[in-house]
Amino acid sequence: MRWPLVTVLERTGRPLRGHGVSSTWTTVDGLRMHARLLDHAPPGAREVVLLHGLGVSSRYLLPLATELAPHLRVHAPDLPGFGHSEHPPTALDLPGLADALLAWVQATGLRTPMLVANSLGCQIAVATMRRAPGVFDRAVLVGPTFDRRGRHGLAQLGRLLRTGRHERWGLTAILVRDYLACGPARALATARHALAHRLEDDLAGVDVPVLVVRGGRDSVVPQRWAREVTDALPDGRLAELPGGGHALNYSYPGPLAAAIRPFLGGPPPGPDAPTTRPAAKSIADFDSASAVLRGTARHLRGQDLPAIGAVPRALAPLAERLLPAVNQLPAGLREQVYRFGSGGEAVPPGQLHAVSAEAVARWMVEQYPRRPYPAAIVGSSSGALAHLAAALGAPLLPQTFLLPVAQPEVGPDQPRAGLAAGLGPGRLLLDANPDVALHHMHDPNQDRLSLARMTYFRLKHRRLGPAFTDFLTDTLAPGATLLVADCQARWPVTRQGDRHVFQFGALGGIPPEEFHHGSDRVADYLHRYGSPRRRWDPPPAEDEAPEAEWGFDPALLADLTALAHRQGWRLRRVSFADPEDLSPLIAELYRWWYARRGLPVARLLVESFVLLDPRLTVSTASVPYWSKFPVEPSADALARYLDTAQPYDEIRLALFSHGTDSVGVAPIQRWRALLGHARRTGAFLGVDQQRFPRDFASFGRFHQQLSALPQHPPPAALTMAELETFLADTAGRWPGERVTWS
Known part of the structure; x- marks a missing residue:
């Protein structure tokens, strides 16, 4: 944080240099515009422009710029009237600032750079993208202002003061320096322009992917407003940083960079990043993959599985004694207990950027004793496979795991709304996990109670990854057997991308045709549960994919085959049409x-x-x-x-x-x-x-x-x-x- 604070000592028009930061000057509409440049990324790295907020300058963007610089070529301009750039005669309004940004991009020769903006910079960014489609490749809006329910000065001042408690102390020095540089009159005039601007009117016209980021302690940008902004964008997704305030780029640069870097094409933060969500909080306890993993691992440790392994072993006897009390409740209350119990596992959708499939894989292998094994099973989940593994004294590593995601706003009989609500969170998750496929599953038949509070994101490993590879290499000797569990169950899906499908319905009591076209018993079921519908109206299914919970994604087979060949293992593939065929x-x-x-x-x-x-x-x-x-x-x-x-x-x-x-x-x-x-x-x-x-x-x-x-x-x-x-x-x-x- 020392480098940004040193910039407080800069004389206007004479920026300091060093620490990998240089300056560029560009004449735009007769005014000299200053920009800081961090140019030590590898050759061919993408360009990103960082855009400041109200009254401030590129000074407070340097902490984020430093975090992004190893992977991206970073530009941080001072808009006219701010920082080291020359002042126009009067304060520019939002269209004027957008035109200045656009002219600067064109004058510098940047070709479809990416854009990261904070606060008022988000309004300028959206206005620019709306006026000039195709100039920016994608954008990150960090703390977009202003909430339509609080567009007046006193409300915003109060919110800023509340949020200021959660910012780094050095930000105050930078704010004072920058407000003195631009002048109080210019800052107030720009604030009036910003408060008059309706951000929401421009959002529908943004034709590029946009990531909205909000700090969990940001009173300037309430959560509902961040959600409104995200939902109004044609291709929006929302990330939340629970500990951050409004100026995340200064006070929370490491977590912010970890959250946005995959979206900008950089590497994901990985399982060792301090922002990574703990694996045990990213995987459902009441799920087939968790059950077969825990059951097999406990057996190999010589232990049974009280309370299906869903609570710590020391608490399991208490849980088993308390559960019968739930049965004494009326049926409706029992359903409520189930809803809240299952929904309590759900991950907030804005935190999916912090979920690491590799961290989950580490957690999986850590359940097993690290010792030599004669064989290992990798692939589909099945209770029968857990018993095969137990008989052989072998570990079982499921390809699929369930990530429950909070989604209380969608009813179980609204599959189209469920798909729409899951698009942004799904893209956020996939950006951070390039080696998995997402099967978003919505089953209003068997999962009716759970769907009242959450939705089902099932992730399938398409690559072995370091955790699985290291565990197998350490525990299987040459001549051991690697069994590939290949459940060939498939299901109609609505494809959203190469690694993203939406599956309506699931393997269980009724076939896909009844989910998609209805039947007398579906109509009776909906009537019994008070639904106004007599059949579901899911999005059309134009493709088939491995069934979300049970099916094997054959993309993983290439890594398994290559590893077995390198290590001298015998590879055997057990294929079955249904998980209980075994x-x-x-x-x-x-x-x-x-x-x-x-x-x-x-x-x-x-x-x-x-x-x-x-x-x-x-x-x-x-x-x-x-x-x-x-x-x-x-x-x-x-x-x-x-x-x-x-x-x-x-x-x-x-x-x-x-x-x-x-x-x-x-x-x-x-x-x-x-x-x-x-x-x-x-x-x-x-x-x-x-x-x-x-x-x-x-x-x-x-x-x-x-x-x-x-x-x-x-x-x-x-x-x-x-x-x-x-x-x-x-x-x-x-x-x-x-x-x-x-």
Whole structure:
């Protein structure tokens, strides 16, 4: 911060030089305009223009300029009448300042530079882009003024004083120096012009991408105004910096640069940046990927999974005791608890610039003990895969993770509004994470309660990245096996870009056709929930993509193949059409494994979505059969397995409750009938039959009741040779099996 403060000692017209900063002078409409230049970026770097606010000059832009200079060629002009530039006879109004900026860009020969403006500079920037489309390639508006609800001097003065408490103390010295240089009369006249200007009238005419940035403590720019500005732009996105004030470029330059650099084409901040959001706060606890990751990792550490791993282990017993109290509430209150519980995980959309997929990947590998493994599984999520990994003593790294994003303004039956609300946040996230694909998912059938407060951003790694690569390299020796889990489930999507799709509906109780075209049971469902609609009106789907939650993005396969070749690993690909297609095969693998280890093989444990526990499964000598959801297609699949498999003496069945009587949910009577396949005991595990599918206490009772079953020492892990023997012995035994190994 010393360099900007030294500039307070500059004599007008004679700027200081040094520290990588030089000055340029350009004659514009007969006036000499001064600009500071930071020109030590690599050859071919993009040009960016930094634009100051009311009464100030390029002095207070230097901290941000210094942060951007390693990657961009930075220009910071003083507009006529300010800083070192010559003064016109009278203060220029907003169109006059916009014309001066445009003339300066043309005179300096800059070709479609990018623009970063602060405060009043945002008004000038928008006016310039509106008057001269194509001059700037893209723009960042930092603290855009003025809020239409506070366009008078006293209101703005009060807001400035409140915000000033959150600025760096050195800003005061610069403000005093700059206001003396331009003169109080010019500053007041410019302020009157700015207050009369209606920024919102020009926003719709801006034809380039724009990033709006607001400090969380900025009283000059309330959050609702920043959102209004963003929403009025044809291609706008909003980033928020929780600790910052109004002059982010001076008081918060590092976090501001980290937030805007990817948008400007520079490198993302990365997982080690101080602004990066903690990985544990960027990933949903109540999700399939989190459940299979935690379940597998806990098993490899010799631990079970109380409360599905969603709370710290020390608090899990308390959570399991408290959850039954929720079931005593009326159905409507239980739904509210679910809404707020799931929505509480959501990330504010303006903070997505701080989410790092690589930081999440680090968090994933940190769940596992760092030791040699005979194999690893990378790719799609599936509870059956978690049990395969547990049997092999191998880690499982999901390609997909769920980032819940706050979106309370969109109802579950408004998919078009959901898509529109997610565009800016999605672009902000993708700018900061170039190696992931975003599948924005909106499922008003199964996720009705959650969608009241949040939306689902599912991210798929398209590159391995350092965290996954280092972990696999450190833990797999030459000759180990790298298993690629390739769920080939696909879904109709509305494509927003090469790495961005919107998926309406999801794999579960009804097919895509009913989501997009409706049916009698969809109409009945909407009627029961008080919706005025009788079918949904989603945006048209013109493409297909890997299903958001379960499908494998084949872009990752290239990195997996190359790494396996370099390290001397055997690469095997297990492909399946549906995430629970593996369940019959894994159930029979466990029977075969238990028999070879002298354990009983007649207890079937039917798990449901996140209700799984690999460690307790093997400790209780249970044969796992995992169902993705308690829906009719899953009940049909379980029935086919039970009709084909050797009978079980005992069947224990869990049911995940998502809180709504959604289309396709199999009624409790259907599940009760399936328990009748047991030769001796068929019983629900942790299920309150009267309250299903609003049985939220099942998240605690599942672990309690499973851990109460008789337990055995876990058997020795399967070897890869044993797995190959089993696959060879059982090939072709399962009619309709949709699993291939290659």
